[in-house]
Amino acid sequence: MSHSVALDRAAAPRRIAALALPALVVLAAEPIYVLVDTAVVGHLGRVPLAALAVGGTVLTLIAWLGTVVAYGTTGRSARRFGAGDRASAVAEGVQASWLALAVGVLVALGMQIGGGALARTLAGGPGEVADAAAQWLRVAALGAPGLLLAAAGNGWLRGVQDMRRPLVFVLGPNLLSAVLCPLLVYPVGLGLVGSAVANVIAQTVCGVLFAGALVAERVSLRPRPRLIGQQLALSRDLLIRGVAFQASFLSATAVAARFGAAAVGAHQIALQLWFFTALVLDALAIAAQSLVGAALGAGDAAAARDVARRIGLLGGVCGVAFAVLIAAGAGVVPGWFSSDPQVREQAMLAWPWFVAMQPLAGVVFALDGVLIGAGDVRYLRNLTIVAALGGFLPAIWLAYGLGLGLGGIWAGLTLFVVIRLVALLLRLRSGGWVVVGAVR
Template identity: 50%
Template sequence: MRPAGGTDVRRVVGLALPALVVLAAEPLYVLVDTAVVGHLGALPLASMAIGGTVLAQVSGQLNFLAYGTTARAARRYGAGDRAGAVREGANATVLALAIGAVIVALVELLAWPVAAVIGGTGSPALAGAVEWMRIAILGAPGILLSLAGNGWMRGIQRTREPTAYVVIGFGLCAVLLPVLVYGLGWGLAGSAVANVIAQWVTGGLFLRALLREGGRLRGDRAVMRGQLSTGRDLVIRTLALQGSFILAAALCSRLGPEVLGAHQIGLQLYMLTALALDAVAIAAQSLVGEALGREDAAAARRTAALCARVGFAAGAGLALVLLAVRPWAPRLFTSDAAVLAQAEVMWWWLAGMQVVSGVLFALDGVLMGANDVAVLRTITIVAHALVFAPISVVAYLAGWGIGGIWLGLAAALVVRLALGGRRVRGDRWMSARVA
C-alpha cells in the first residue's frame, strides 16, 4: 500500500523534531561523559579526549548507513514497497555488523600507534587513552546498528521509536557513568564500559525493531552495491567538509592562541546549530524520497520548496537568537579579553551563516532524498576546495584575521547553496534512481 501523499509544515516538523532529539542525544551524552570524567582530573580527561576522537569517527565517517539508507528506504516506501524499504534496512544492518567487526579488530590491533598520532608519542595521557579506546571501541557495532536503524525507520516515517531508543540509551548511560566511574571505582575504564553498554542496548533495540518488521539479516549483493556506492560519495563529501575545518583550525592556530580560541568557540556553536538545521534535512530526505517513489514529481518539487522555507525560517530564528545573546554569550566560554575581542568579530559571521545554512541543509536533504548524492559530493568538493581553501589562505597571508577565515567558510556555504539551488530548480535530480 502506498503512503498518503501531500506535505505540509506540520508533516515536515513532525519528522524534524524527533530527528532533532536523536541528533542532539550524542553531543549531550558527550557533555555528560566529559563532566563525569573531568572530575577524575586533567589526565583522565585528556585520555578520553584522545580515545573519543577515534570513536567519533565511527559515526562521523560512516553516517551513510543512516543518510543513504533513509533515501533508499523512503523511495521504496513511496512506491508502496514497504518490504523493499525494510530490506534496505536489513542490508544496512548487515553492513553495520560487518564494518563494526572490522573496526573493532583494527582499533584493538592499532590502538597504541593511533593514540600516539593523535596525542603525541610523549603524552602522559597515552596509556589511559589506549585503555579507554580498546574498551569503548567494542561498542562500535552498536553505534553502526543505530545508524542503520535510524536510516530505514526514517525512510518509512517511523520516527517515534528511534527517539525512544536513543533516549533509553542516553538515560542508561547517564545512570551507569557515575555508578561505574565513582561507585565501583573503575575510573576511566568505567566511562568506556558505560559507552559500550549504552551503544549495544540502543543498537539492540533497533535490531529488534528490524526483526519484528520482518527483516532478515541476509545480504542482497545488488542492494549492498548500491548502498556502498551511495556511501562512497557521502564519505568523500564528509572528508571534504572535515578537511575545511582542519585547514581553518590550522590557519587560526598560526594567527595566535586568542584567534584559535575564538574559532573553537564559534566552530562548536556552529556544530550545535547545525544539528537543529539538519533535522529539517532529514525530514526532506524522507518526504522527497517518498514522493519520488510514488513517481509524483510535482509533490517532490513542492516538498523541496516547503523544506527550503522551513529551513530558512529555522536559520533566521537561530541567527536572531545568536545576535540577541552576542553581548554576553561569549563570556560563558572564556574571560580572556583577547579571545573575547576575536569572538566578537567571528560572531557576526556565525549568525549570518545560519540563514544560508538553513536553506542549504534543507536542499542537501532534498538531493539526498533523491539519491542524487554524486552531484552533492561534487558540489561540496568544489565549494570547499576551490572556494574556501583559496579564500582562507589569502586571508591568512593578507592578515585579515579571523574574519577572513570565516569569510571563506561563509563563501563556501553560499557557493554550495547556489549550486544546490540551481540543481533543485531543474529536473535532473528527480531522475536519480535507487540501484
C-alpha cells in the same frame, strides 16, 4: 501512484512536522550528550578538554560513516515504500545493518592499532594532550559497531516513515549515558576515560535496540551480497562527500591545536555547538529525504518540488532563530564548558562567524536532504569536494600561515557554507534532481 504514501500537497506542512519533530529529538539527543560530556570533561582542566577535542573529532568521523549508511538507506527505503513495497524497504535496512556491523568492527579494531598515531597527528605531536586523546579514543571506539548499527536502523525506519521507535531507541540509552558520564568521571574516579566508557554503553545499547526492531519485522535476516553491493555503489558518492567534510574538520582541529591548548579547547566548544545546531537543522533534511523519496517513488514529481520549496524556506527560518539565540548567549555559553579564561577568550574569536552562518546553514542542510532523498548524490559529492578543496581547506591553512587564529578558521567554515548554498540553489532551480521511480 501509491495512494497510501503519495504526498498530499495540501497536507505537506503536517507531514513535514510529523517527521521533522521526532527526528529533531533523535538528532538532538546525541549532540546534547556530547555537550554534557564536554561540560563534564571541561572542568577537569585544559589538557583533558583539548584531548576530548582531538579524540571527539575522530569519533565524529566515525559518526559520519553512520550518516553515510543512514542517508543512503533512507533514500532507497523511502522510494520502495513510496512504490508500495514495504517488505523491500525493510530489506534495505537488513542489508544496511550487516554493512554497518562489519564497518563498525573494523573501525573498533583499527583504533586499537592506530589510535595513538592518529591522536599524535591531530594534536601536533607527542605530549600530554596526544596521550590522553589516544587513551580516550581506544576506549570510545569500542562503541563503533553499536553506533553504526543504530545509524542503519534510523535509515530504514525513516524510509518507512516510522519515527516513533527511533525516538525511544535513541533517547533511552543517551539519557542513561548522560547520568553515567559524570558519575564515572568524578565519584568513580575514571576521569577522562569515564567519558569514553559512558559513550560505549550508550552506543552499544542503542545498536542492540535497532537490531531488535529488524528481528521484530519477521523478514529474512540473511546477508544478500548483491543488495549490499548496490548500497555500496550508492554510498560511494556519499562516502566521498563525507571524506571531504571530515578532511576539512580534521584539518581545522589540527590547525587549532597548533595555536595552543586554549585555542583547540575553544574550537571544541564552538565546533560541538555547531554540530548540535547542524544536526537539529538536519531534522528538516531527514523529513525531506523521506517525503521526497516517497513522492518520487510514487511518481509525483510536483509534490517533490513542493516539499523542496517548503523545506528550504523552513530551514532558513530555523537558521535565523538559532542565530538570534547564539548571539544572545555569546557572553554566557562558553563559560558552561570551561572555567579557563583563555579558553573563553578564544571562543569569542569564533563566535561572530558561528552566528553569521546559521541562516545560510539552515537552508543548506534542508536542501542537502532534498537531493539525498532524490538520489542526486553525485551532484552533492562534486559540490562538497569543490567547496572543501576550493574554499574551506585553503582558507584554514592560510589562517595558520598568516597567524589569523581561531577567527580565521571559522571564516573558512563560513566560506564553505556559502559556496554550498549557491550551488544547491542553482541545482534546485534546474530541476535536474527530479527523477521518478522506485529506484533511481
